Amino acid sequence: xxxxxxxxxxxxxxxxxxxxxxxxxxxxxxxxxxxxxxxxxxxxxxxxxxxxxxxxxxxxxxxxxxxxxxxxxx
Numbered sequence: 001x002x003x004x005x006x007x008x009x010x011x012x013x014x015x016x017x018x019x020x021x022x023x024x025x026x027x028x029x030x031x032x033x034x035x036x037x038x039x040x041x042x043x044x045x046x047x048x049x050x051x052x053x054x055x056x057x058x059x060x061x062x063x064x065x066x067x068x069x070x071x072x073x074x
Contacts, residue, residue: 030066031056045069 032038035057038050042059047069049061060066 027058027066027070030058030070032058042069045073 038057047060
């Protein structure tokens, strides 16, 4: 029985890492050089607006709205 719990304990971080990778991958694909391009992507994600992230732009009004939109529209 102890080996079963040990095995499950080792698998959990791998599952969480997979979830995090998907989010990071989506974010990397949604960085745009112009505000207009980010706003176009926002329409596809069913959110509105764009926000700056350094010298690039991301869709939606802010990062929280972006994360919610990506979860609903992968």
